[in-house]
Amino acid sequence: MxxxxxxxxxxxxxxxxxxxxxxxxxxxxxxxxxxxxxxxxxxxxxxxxxxxxxxxxxxxxxxxxxxxxxxxxxxxxxxxxxxxxxxxxxxxxxxxxxxxxxxFLEGRSLEAATPQACEQVGRGLAHLHEAGRGYKAERANALAPEGWVELFSRCTDGGDQAVAALIAETRTALSSIVKSWPVADALPRGQIHADLFMDNVFFRDGQLSGVIDFYFACTDFLAYDLAICLNAWCFEDERHYRQDWAEALLRGYEQVRPLTAAEHKMLPVLCQGASMRFLLTRLYDWVHTPAGALVTKKDPWAYQRRLHHFQKVSDV
Ligand SMILES: Nc1ncnc2c1ncn2[C@@H]1O[C@H](COP(=O)(O)OP(=O)(O)OP(=O)(O)O)[C@@H](O)[C@H]1O
Ligand SMILES: N[C@@H](CCO)C(=O)O
CATH class of the missing domain: 3.30.200.20 (Phosphorylase Kinase; domain 1)
Known part of the structure; x- marks a missing residue:
């Protein structure tokens, strides 16, 4: 609530x-x-x-x-x-x-992804990136590698063994992702939504009808936004990566803005970074939200599982 x-x-x-x-x-x-x-x-x-x-x-x-x-x-x-x-x-x-x-935007968010929805989300995301080109003011991404390291440093296990294990593994993964992260001018940059999860996309009569919640938007790698969507939209039941959904998402995106070779190559790392970003904000909230608070805590392990997936692949 x-x-x-x-x-x-x-x-x-x-x-x-x-x-x-x-x-x-x-x-x-x-x-x-x-x-x-x-x-x-x-x-x-x-x-x-x-x-x-x-x-x-x-x-x-x-x-x-x-x-x-x-x-x-x-x-x-x-x-x-x-x-x-x-x-x-x-x-x-x-x-x-x-x-x-x-x-007010008409429509409702979906309960579950479908390949058709993923294709539309990909297309919608690319349109958003194209439309953002004319907005020149920049906002740094507070939840990029530097911000992740800072956030991680404030996560403690509170004596919980499962959290301690998650923190230990995250430490190693974080350091590896930060080392592989592209330098600022390596990939096309622009205005990104940065939180295009299922609850932030509305559909009406099977068509994407709106995108809400721009309060994580910032200026960063465009392909990182796609990596966030691959994390948010392409795991069935929060567990199983659906290659066909991912292909649909990428196909939709590239109908509007084809990715460069460098972007394609970096996608696995960008996907690991996106898993890490949501793992960390969820972990932070997990350990800092007082018992009895009105909000429901989101599960950080769901993003550890996604991270495991993207650590294993050489192509998404
Ligand atoms: N422009 C809009 N048109 C229609 N409904 C909207 C609009 N903006 C918000 N809503 C409704 O309000 C709900 C909450 O909005 P939103 O997700 O922006 O809140 P928030 O607290 O900033 O979110 P979050 O916690 O996801 O960051 C949405 O799920 C949606 O139902
Ligand atoms: N989309 C985020 C929540 C805040 O935007 C998550 O699922 O962790």
Whole structure:
């Protein structure tokens, strides 16, 4: 459940009066998501999503994210578009937190991947990369090798043997991935989503209808974003790598942006890095989330299994 901040009707009415979005009909907190508080808002003009940014988000970074979403939406990408208020601002404060109103996207996320869905995700990701070219401001990836090492240094086992074993193995794997990681100019770079998991992609009538949650987006290797999708979309039941799904994802991507030879060659390492990134954030949350917290902890071992897979392959 992720509505960390409760809102009263008067607050919502006051907030909406700053925009030209009609009169409030109803609003409801959205339980999905773990980072921020989200509300589905219905007005006389339609549906919107109000997001209150909670403590993990650095307020000074918000303009970059809002600029990226605005840019991508202008380029025809189906992503939440920040709504500009009457005074020209899209970022404001509500209940003591940074707050934005964005357009509502139709569709639902899938329960399970299919080759057809993977192909569309690949195509959608490549379109997003192409559309991002015109957005010149850069945001460094805080969850790249340097950030992984820093995060790992803050993970302790708390006396749990299974966690201790995971930490020990991760130490060796992390050092090997960091050594093999491509240098900054080795591969094409650009704006990447960096968290294009199944819950962040909507489908409607079997067609990809939207992409949400850009708050890990950053400037990094484009092929690393593809590696994240290979991790997130191509393991059936969180366990078995589906070569056919991976081929569909790559095929969809390359219909729009063919990979360079260097990108193809580096994909196994990029996939290991992507496994490591989600293993580490999940491990960190696993050991730091207090018992009884409202959020469900995600399983770091699911990404250790993916890492094992990508350590064994010379081609994805
Ligand atoms: N623009 C949108 N249109 C329709 N639904 C949306 C939109 N944005 C968010 N949602 C809904 O709100 C839920 C939570 O959003 P989101 O995943 O962005 O939250 P978060 O807390 O930032 O997420 P996470 O924990 O995954 O990083 C989504 O699963 C979706 O149901
Ligand atoms: N997609 C991430 C969660 C936060 O974005 C994960 O599954 O670990």
């Amino acid at each position: 992720a509505v960390y901040t409760e809102l009263h009707e008067e607050d919502m009415r006051g907030f909406l009066s700053l925009y030209e979005v009609g009169e409030l009909r109803s609003f409801i907190g959205i339980a999905e998501g773990i980072e921020n508080s989200n509300f589905l808002v219905e007005t006389t003009q339609g549906r919107f999503i109000l997001t209150l940014f909670e403590k993990r988000m650095k307020p000074e970074e918000l303009p970059w994210f809002l600029g990226l979403m605005t840019h991508l939406a202008e380029q025809g990408i189906a992503c939440p578009q920040p709504i500009v208020a009457k005074d020209g601002a899209s970022l404001r404060q509500l209940a003591g937190r940074p707050a934005i109103l964005v357009s």
